Amino acid sequence: MEKQYSENYNREELMVIEASRFIKSADTVILGTGLPMVAAIFAQKTHAPDVNFVVESGSIDPVLPFAPFTVADPVIGHMAVKTGSLREVLGCLVQRGLVDIGFLGGAEIDQFGNINSTYIGEPQSPKVRFPGSGGANCISSCVPKILVISTHEKRRFPARVQFITSPGYIDGPDGRKKAGLRMAKPDIIVVTDLCVMEINPDTGRLELIKVMPGTTIDKVYENTGFKPNLKEELKEVELPTERALKILRNEVDPDHVYLKGSSNRKKT
């Protein structure tokens, strides 16, 4: 059957759908609060029905009817094979090396894929305090494939983050190895409302691999504090299908906790 593409979506919806495309069936995914949860549950309801979820608060392989409010929402244990502890998930699964994909987000993401979710300004006299690492540092240290979802603003994409909460490639291709991280060359993919970037393991830097429909490379550059190299075969992000949007709006986020009422909104 031919895919019925839709133009009746907003950028946030396509960002989530695009992020979900990096999840394959049978992957073990650690869920994080926010849009990552929406992307992962959307993947489970569409192209990756056999995906396995774990959640830092202790929920192992839950069946989530809709996107929970936080990782400690009481629905997070729904139909889980085990509601265990934080140590079982972050220690015995993530650190142990049994999780394939982790989602991260933060206040700043830099050209090396480092993430800051702790401080703007010097820690001794901070300008802004953010929540801190949570499970993120452990995930960035130990998981082979990291997905980041973020709105694309210049201040969020500086050349260097002000504080490395979760290391990407730190300062170059061998940064992680020098620091002693066992997972020396993870995949890091950043999906924004303008583009998709991916770490090139040979340079340790983010490259531009796709742009969102209707967006130009120049617009990405204008909104980025560094200049990501272009991958040779730069692609456009595939449009969402009508069916995908229906599932996203009606099943994954029915109360519009994450994605604002969007059914009549045109892309911008």
Next chain:
Amino acid sequence: MSKVSKKIKVMTAQEAVEKFVFDGAVIGMGGQNVSRCAVALTHEIIRQGKKDLTLTGCNLSIHMDLLVGAGLVKKCEFGLGGLGRFGSTFQFKRAIEEKRMEAEDYDHLTMVCRFLAGEMGIPFIPVRGLLGSDILNYQAASTGKKFEIISNPWNQQEKVVLVPAMQPDVSIVHVQKADEIGNVLIQGIASHEPELIRASKTTIVSCEEIVSTNFFRSHSDSTTIPYHYVDAVVQQRYGAYPTATYGYYSFDTDHINYYQQCARAGGEEYKRYMNEYVYECETFDDFLEKCGGIKKFTHLEQEMLRLM
């Protein structure tokens, strides 16, 4: 004399806090985000004005923010301070930005490993995380030394980070069921609490229900924590409100949003919240009445049923 007691430990929140929480204590905080925060015990600590506290845990949430907002906290040692989709813990954020409170950052696994070392009576423990991060570069430490990077003695190429054990002076935890001598059942996600409770020098547990010891003897494979680690059992229905207790009631979006609005505004608006909902309530039951009483809780119980 044995440190472990099998005597009856049931008491009121007021008695438990008077007996076990002291000025300058390191307090282990149970709960995560919108689930099972020990809010009843937190209110009691605030009413008694126990001060110069260090709060430790993984996701420090609204209970931490209340204690910080009351001006009782000198330091947090933790994985994350926040309320997820409800936003920042604003009093915590402001106290750090204004340098009124010290923050010693770790990540969740590192904190739970520190409790794991604490519960097993070993002095430190290795973790694989933190390497290459600025969490290590900023070295404020209650122990004087935050970490040590070593080579694995059996594989010199491999680096690990050693972190010190953590044994809080007293932990406050809200659970579903306990008996009179302190056996505990946590239902649903257990977060960092099994390690936290066993690591703590003393623990106050508040619970939705007190059950018989025979309940545990006949379900002994599902006892979360045996009585050895628990010093006080406080029966308090809805003791985690406005956060949720799995199997009993959901979190109250309206009250958490209202708290967030006051905490964000600070100043007089926050003072009014604290006066009305904490200081002017003699007990936690008075607070529950103010928040809508039976009608409110019937609704939150029904919400929980829909999730199960």
